[in-house]
Amino acid sequence: MAKQPxxxxxxxxxxxxxxxxxxxxxxxxxxxxxxxxxxRQEIIGxxxxxxxxxxxxxxxxxxxxxxxxxxxxxxxxKKSEE
Numbered sequence: 845m846a847k848q849p850x851x852x853x854x855x856x857x858x859x860x861x862x863x864x865x866x867x868x869x870x871x872x873x874x875x876x877x878x879x880x881x882x883x884r885q886e887i888i889g890x891x892x893x894x895x896x897x898x899x900x901x902x903x904x905x906x907x908x909x910x911x912x913x914x915x916x917x918x919x920x921x922k923k924s925e926e
Contacts, residue, residue, distance in 0.1 A: 894916070896916065897918075899917075900916060900917050900918055900919070903916075903917045904916055904917075
């Protein structure tokens, strides 16, 4: 039994769509990786601009988890100066 011409056309279109989906999946993964890298660089920049030691950063993060914000150990608190 011979294939109908419509089936061949649909099969070709399906193959094309599958290739395109694979390309889009790869592009999405690439973009997700780039976004993650940008976020990491942003965090590094924030930490460097705050001039915190690793120990101070650890305390700040732990305090933030507890809901204590704006307290940096070993640094003057600007709010208390005002």
